[in-house]
Amino acid sequence: MNDQIKRARITPQPEGDNKLKNALGLLQLEAEIRQITTVDELEYHMVNASQDQVGYEQAFLVYRIGRRLRIRAASAIVTVERNAPAIVWLEKTLNTAVAEAGPDPLQWVLPKHADPAIDDTTSYPFKGFFWVPFAPHKGRPPGGLLFVRKGPWFDRQKPLARHLVDTYDHALRALTGKRHPGKTRLARKVILATALVALALASILPVPLTALAPATITGRDPAVVAAPLEGVIAEIAVSPNQPVTTGQTLFRFEDTELRNAHQIARQEVAVAEAELAKLRSGSFLDPSVARDIATAEATLAVATARAALAEQRLNRATVTADVDGVAIFGDTRDLVARPVAIGEQIMELVDPARLEVSLNIAISDQAVMAQDAPVRVFLDANPLAPIEAQITRISYRGTLQDDGTLAYDVRAQIAANAPALTLGARGMASISGDTVPLWYAVLRRPLSWLRQTTGF
Numbered sequence: 001m002n003d004q005i006k007r008a009r010i011t012p013q014p015e016g017d018n019k020l021k022n023a024l025g026l027l028q029l030e031a032e033i034r035q036i037t038t039v040d041e042l043e044y045h046m047v048n049a050s051q052d053q054v055g056y057e058q059a060f061l062v063y064r065i066g067r068r069l070r071i072r073a074a075s076a077i078v079t080v081e082r083n084a085p086a087i088v089w090l091e092k093t094l095n096t097a098v099a100e101a102g103p104d105p106l107q108w109v110l111p112k113h114a115d116p117a118i119d120d121t122t123s124y125p126f127k128g129f130f131w132v133p134f135a136p137h138k139g140r141p142p143g144g145l146l147f148v149r150k151g152p153w154f155d156r157q158k159p160l161a162r163h164l165v166d167t168y169d170h171a172l173r174a175l176t177g178k179r180h181p182g183k184t185r186l187a188r189k190v191i192l193a194t195a196l197v198a199l200a201l202a203s204i205l206p207v208p209l210t211a212l213a214p215a216t217i218t219g220r221d222p223a224v225v226a227a228p229l230e231g232v233i234a235e236i237a238v239s240p241n242q243p244v245t246t247g248q249t250l251f252r253f254e255d256t257e258l259r260n261a262h263q264i265a266r267q268e269v270a271v272a273e274a275e276l277a278k279l280r281s282g283s284f285l286d287p288s289v290a291r292d293i294a295t296a297e298a299t300l301a302v303a304t305a306r307a308a309l310a311e312q313r314l315n316r317a318t319v320t321a322d323v324d325g326v327a328i329f330g331d332t333r334d335l336v337a338r339p340v341a342i343g344e345q346i347m348e349l350v351d352p353a354r355l356e357v358s359l360n361i362a363i364s365d366q367a368v369m370a371q372d373a374p375v376r377v378f379l380d381a382n383p384l385a386p387i388e389a390q391i392t393r394i395s396y397r398g399t400l401q402d403d404g405t406l407a408y409d410v411r412a413q414i415a416a417n418a419p420a421l422t423l424g425a426r427g428m429a430s431i432s433g434d435t436v437p438l439w440y441a442v443l444r445r446p447l448s449w450l451r452q453t454t455g456f
Contacts, residue, residue, distance in 0.1 A: 211365035219350025265307035325349035368433030
């Protein structure tokens, strides 16, 4: 990292004055500090670049983390091991000294402020300690630099060390936005821990398992109008979504053949009646003719039945409404001139006062389907006014939809206090199922996909 710091070399004039040399060395350090662009580079520079000017054997960069001072970096050490015995001892000694002496710069010689029961107190090679804190923040310094050397510190070294620490403090605040990294890291840790705890608590909150499905307003128990006979539709007498009344003509079949058949049947009845009358008149003159009367009566009966059937079929050629309602069917052009079979559905008659919601719930959302499950319908025409409903009927198997997917046909009864609705209105419905933990509601689909894909 030190290679990334481009030193601005200042060539001093030949001068034997030590003060001038120290001043020039300090200017050189400050020039280097101004070129630093990252916090990591600055921290490295603090503990490695000022040894000649300050005269220390080893330097430690210290930040206040919570209530205690913690060593962040040290001279000639790439990474500080937090649990190393020497680091633990140094932090304990420094915290004890600062607690006893206060926030000002502090100088002491071992074993002062150190725990005599710890071996490092006697074995540590550097006895002279000099603590220079950063500028206080809210009454306490956010950190500082700890310099150590073999012997005690001289008065001429202290002003230079303090000036250098102030320079580092200013540069550190400039790079971190007025906050020292120690406080920033602590704040990040607190925020992260708080977020994790909040996320863990939120994940166990009970929420209803929900699913979305396309919804359509349809009629409840509509009257199906089917083809009463086999033939070709000649005319549709009503328009789609047109209100109709009982007895009103809905559509007509092509009846040319039916009329001809009816006419022929009537002629056959007339012929049979004439034949029977002739036999009855002749039986008075010729008793042998009486035996043909029974045959003629049977022939008349058959002809009469055929005529009645032909008339009935002719009457069925015109289909009328059995109940009041709204005629529901597709495009009129799709029905006219189209041959239909007996019993084929042509249209439905829906009572506009008896409506329900038709839902197409995907197979993957089967978990939310339950009898009496609550439903909220958001119609495209008015999405800000949801319609409350309740599931009343569920198909036992899925049906193929227009988009090629399988879905269950589910019906829901609309609440009594719902506003007036338009038949055929569409929208989306939210179906609420059983209560589950939030984590399951969020991960249900990914877990289902993983299980179906990997079999895990």
